[in-house]
Amino acid sequence: MTTEVALHEPSRAADLGLRLRRAAQGRALPVATVLAAITVIWYLAAIGLNHDRAVDRLADADQAFTWSDVVGTAWSLERPVLPTPTQIAGNIWDNTVGVATSRYEDLPTAIERFFGHRRSLVYHTWVTLASTLVGFALGTALGILLAVGIVHVLTLERSLMPWVIASQTVPILAIAPMIVVVLGNAGLTGMWPKAVISAYLSFFPVTIGMVKGLRAADPLQRDLMRTYSATGAQVFWMLRWPSSISFLFPSLKIGVALSLVGAIVGELPTGAQAGLGARLLSGSYYGQMVSMWAALILSALLAMLLIAAVSLAEKLVIAARGGQP
Amino acid sequence: MAGHAAQLQETRPDPPVDPTPADHPVVDANGLSLVFPSPDGPVTALHDINLAIGRGDFVSLIGPSGCGKTTLLRVIADLVRPTGGAITVNGGTPEQARLDRSYGYVFQAPALYPxxxxxxxxxxxxxxxxxxxxDRRAKAEAALGVVGLEGFARKFPWQLSGGMQQRVxxxxxxxxxxxxxxxxxPFGALDEITRDTxxxxxxxxxxEKHLTVIFVTHSIPEAAFLSSKxxxxxxxxxxxxxxIDNPLPPVRELDLRETPAFLEIAHRVRVALRHGQSYE
Known part of the structure; x- marks a missing residue:
């Protein structure tokens, strides 16, 4: 028996080593390691940054306190400089499930409260998502139209391209309030100014990517069209457009993330009515770091979700085209 | 193979009224030249080309790199315009021939849409x-049959070998x-066995289809095996x-390449090529 165990022991160790190595090659272990490191650093930083406020509060109580009291208080301050992940998760929970399970006179059902109540983060996320999607659609359409024009008309490339590039060198924070005011005068309020700001940011990567993509067909593929005396429209739909698809999706991934940024920035000068941007703004007005972080985390999750959706669309399109990008 | 060719001919409409008389050359070039500018001064790609290609000819254009054989083919196809001389295709301008879709062009690479x-x-x-x-589907299927690729219709180009892609x-x-x-x-990038086939x-x-073919190559055996001229x-x-006229019978077997008559043609081509080099 003992010899058997002795024989098995090293092989088991090797097996574990192999598994660890496999896990390291995969994504799970590296991601978990980084996440654990961030969590540890976060809690330590929370002690450091909240230390003074925690000590002040403990001193107010006129009682002797220990180091562990300081740590405990630093991690549970109502208005911390840096809230802990636990506090942020608690805030997100309170403002989603918590709202749904509370009683509010105006909204009778839990589902209505979950999606529609002003305290619900789901509601604010939806407000931001709606203008992100509309702005993304507008920006993508504008970006593609500009690219088509630039590719087909030589003078447009010379006259338009410098403006396209210049448009992105202007800080969006400077332009956003102007857009809100101008569109407000024209009677467009609510979602539209935000969508326009999103479109303003997201058309750019689409134009740049598609100008390259619409020119990506190789010379022989273009000569082939000429031997058939194909019309300009036929060359566009049968050659230029399909060969640009592999350039479109990377541009869309950047574009959708910029659309979200645009929507959030657009919510700042509207006086904090609704949306994740409004939550960020009101959080900073009232020094509510916890709710600011909650809005921040939700916007990060939303961005990941949007990019994942574009990636999925890309995979489906590539699969329909025979699996070759 | 023969069966498929026959099938393809059956799907053809009645022979159209011949737009050009039988004695009219399909391609007729007189004093054709093409000079294009380059940073080092003008380059003469084609100089004083006189060539008549008759209906049913299989003409190979052979020569070393830079001799203008591809350029000549592109002029015939109206992919580039000559700068001097005259050329007719089917009795009209190359542009008219292109607009009439009167030729099929096979490139060095398959140029399939992936x-x-x-x-x-x-x-x-x-x-x-x-x-x-x-009609479209039937004609495409018949054409795939002619090159022996009936079973590959639903595949994507990347799933096929280089030789199969060129057949497509x-x-x-x-x-x-x-x-x-x-x-x-068309077969320049393929291995010798595939090329033979x-x-x-x-x-x-x-x-079998009484085509007129103009074929650019830099292989002497290929030119001698395929061409009438x-x-x-x-x-x-x-x-x-x-x-050089090639008097060998039109239907040829690969073994032909071992016969004295074939070797004689290949020899004449080789001498002419050497002759061309000695001008330099």
């Missing part, structure tokens, strides 16, 4: 020309029954050195 299946690549010219949908591009060029087939080193295929196609060209400036 997002289309094999059958939809072969259907491409029909989509552009506005062939009825049902030949099927695409044949699918709309052009009178004239222009081929620019495709040469045999092409010889049968030409003989071999045009030997030379570079700087690109010009014709000699035109």
């Amino acid at each position: 997002w289309r299946t094999v059958i939809r690549n072969v259907e491409l010219p029909h989509e552009i020309m506005g062939t009825a949908r049902s 591009s030949i099927a695409r060029a044949l699918s709309f029954d052009p009178e004239l087939l222009l081929m620019d080193e 495709l040469n045999l295929h092409l010889n049968r196609l030409w003989a 071999i045009v030997v060209m030379s570079p700087r400036p690109g010009r014709i050195v000699e035109i």
Whole structure:
């Protein structure tokens, strides 16, 4: 028996080593390691940054306190400089499930409260998502139209391209309030100014990517069209457009993330009515770091979700085209 | 193979009224020249080209790199315009011939559209020309049959070997029954065994379908095996050195390449090529 165990022991160790190595090659272990490191650093930083406020509060109580009291208080301050992940998760929970399970006179059902109540983060996320999607659609359409024009008309490339590039060198924070005011005068309020700001940011990567993509067909593929005396429209739909698809999706991934940024920035000068941007703004007005972080985390999750959706669309399109990008 | 060719002919409409009389050359070049500017001064790609290609000819253009053989083919196809001299294709301008879709062009590379299946690549010219949908599929399938690729219609180009891809591009060029087939080193990138097979295929196609073929190559055996007429060209400036008639019977076997008659033709081509070099 003992010899058997002795024989098995090293092989088991090797097996574990192999598994660890496999896990390291995969994504799970590296991601978990980084996440654990961030969590540890976060809690330590929370002690450091909240230390003074925690000590002040403990001193107010006129009682002797220990180091562990300081740590405990630093991690549970109502208005911390840096809230802990636990506090942020608690805030997100309170403002989603918590709202749904509370009683509010105006909204009778839990589902209505979950999606529609002003305290619900789901509601604010939806407000931001709606203008992100509309702005993304507008920006993508504008970006593609500009690219088509630039590719087909030589003078447009010379006259338009410098403006396209210049448009992105202007800080969006400077332009956003102007857009809100101008569109407000024209009677467009609510979602539209935000969508326009999103479109303003997201058309750019689409134009740049598609100008390259619409020119990506190789010379022989273009000569082939000429031997058939194909019309300009036929060359566009049968050659230029399909060969640009592999350039479109990377541009869309950047574009959708910029659309979200645009929507959030657009919510700042509207006086904090609704949306994740409004939550960020009101959080900073009232020094509510916890709710600011909650809005921040939700916007990060939303961005990941949007990019994942574009990636999925890309995979489906590539699969329909025979699996070759 | 023969069966498929016959099948393809059956799907053809009645022979159209011949737009050009039988004695009219398909291609007729007189004093043709092409000079294009370059940073080092003008380059003469073609100089004083005189060439008549008759209906049913298989003409090979052979010569070293830079002799203008591809350029000449592109002039015939109206992919580039000459700067001097005269050329007619089917009795009219090359542009008119292109607008009439009177030739099929096979490039050095297959130039397939990777997002289309094999059958939809072969259907491409029909989509552009506005062939009825049902006709389109039938013609494309028949053309794939001619090159022996019936079973690969639903595959994508990347799933096929290089030789098969080039056969798809030949099927695409044949699918709309052009009178004239222009081929620019179509087998240049293929291994010798595949090339032999495709040469045999092409010889049968030409003989059975009475095509007129203009074929660019830099292989002497390929030119001698396929052609009824071999045009030997030379570079700087690109010009014709000699035109050699090939009297061998039209339907040929690979074994032919071992016979004295074949070797004699190959020898004459080789001498002409050397002659062209000695001008430098």
